[in-house]
Amino acid sequence: MNTTINSQKKNVSAMPVIAASYIGPALTPNRDMSWEEEKLPLNTDDLVAEIMGQPMRRAGRFIKMVCCGALSCLKKAPPGYLKTKKVGIFLSTGLGNVDEILPFITQVFKHEGGFPSPNQFANSVSNAAAFFLARICEIKGIVLTISEEELSFESALWLAQSYLENGEIDLALVGGCDVFTPTVEEYRERMDLKPDNSRMLAMGEGSSWLLLGGGSKEKIGDILAVEFGNELMPAAEFSASENILSASEKLIAKAVLSGKKRFLLPGFRMNKIDSHFWKLKGWEVDDYLPYCGIHSTAAAFGIARALQENPSALFVHYNCHASGKQIFVAAATK
Structure with missing residues (x-):
């Protein structure tokens, strides 16, 4: 799917x-x-x-x-x-x-x-x-x-x-x-x-x-998009790398930001992470969960940390509800 x-x-x-x-x-x-x-x-x-x-x-x-x-x-x-x-x-x-x-x-x-x-x-x-x-x-x-x-x-x-x-x-x-x-x-x-x-x-x-x-002079980056998937995914597809990559690429394609490194921030519902697959596609995986542990708003930790720690980068945070509802947050740093 x-x-x-x-x-x-x-x-x-x-x-x-x-x-x-x-x-x-x-x-x-x-x-x-x-x-x-x-x-x-x-x-x-x-x-x-x-x-x-x-x-x-x-x-x-x-x-x-x-x-x-x-x-x-x-x-x-x-x-x-x-x-x-x-x-x-x-x-x-x-x-x-x-x-x-x-x-x-x-x-x-x-x-x-x-x-x-x-x-x-x-x-x-x-x-x-x-x-x-x-x-x-x-x-x-x-x-x-x-x-x-x-x-x-x-x-x-x-x-x-x-x-x-x-x-x-x-x-x-x-x-x-x-x-x-x-x-x-x-x-x-x-x-x-x-x-x-x-x-x-x-x-x-x-x-x-x-x-x-506020204005652009003081900013450290931008939240580019916050978008929800329109289908409930079965648990077996929570971590489907090809599908997540396709959705992420479409999301950041709206931003004209060339030359920036690309990072995937996987939420805790993504139970399988194929770092080799993402690397072949030109993405790095920034796994923040070992630093904050699983909690309901761990995405806030991951996104705030990425905005501080990854300059001149594009990143997409992906997570999924237990019911199968997906959500993507795209952001960029200066």
Whole structure:
């Protein structure tokens, strides 16, 4: 079955990327560091101190990760870049703030009745983390949380693209954050990870962000396209290299950018990667998952990392939902 691309993406211009930042399980912003699945999750206190300079009160681990990831991205923007601009926040997450929701639910449904923490109650609201971030950044515009399981970040990019094109905002702060759930087994079950539909790598977590919009002078690259496949693929074809290559070539053919290296960023549903095949076709494979582990918004980590680490390059990120829905993100760096 051939992969075909639909027109869920409007005919729009590229989105300039002003800044990008990624944080993985080692909690070291914009650095690839070793980590061990059995030691997760790590304490976020040092990360909060490094990024924010002071503790975050009344905030759970998910909210701290969201805020640290976004602020790390904003620190890379030119000084005063957000002033006088209409900014929208688009937070994506596959599983949400489970560190607050699970203890809250446990307390509520105790056999003899419980007394849940007021902070856990407030922080269990789906848009709580985005609210915290908006308050810290003094952003009063659009503040949204998008959850589409493992296609959450790509969906947030697509939505931000629409807002930017319609002139409703000047800049979009788009990020993906998911945190390590209580056990590896629960994590895999929640994400429907099986040998036939995903790579069996370590589970991870991350908070990775892009600042989009603005002018071309300050940009580090562009998001060229965000497009969804129009067919549900069987698990056996999640990793069909020929089909993925054909779709990727069509996607980047719209960009007149010659002389740039080409990279494929494979998502975790691509359980077989034939690096030799891609090399013969003139592509390199940038496998980012060993640095961040599998989590619902790992695509945010991979794309933000590629924008920083691969200058003068074209790349396509490919992922697939467990149901078979495919999505491609094409980008280029200066």
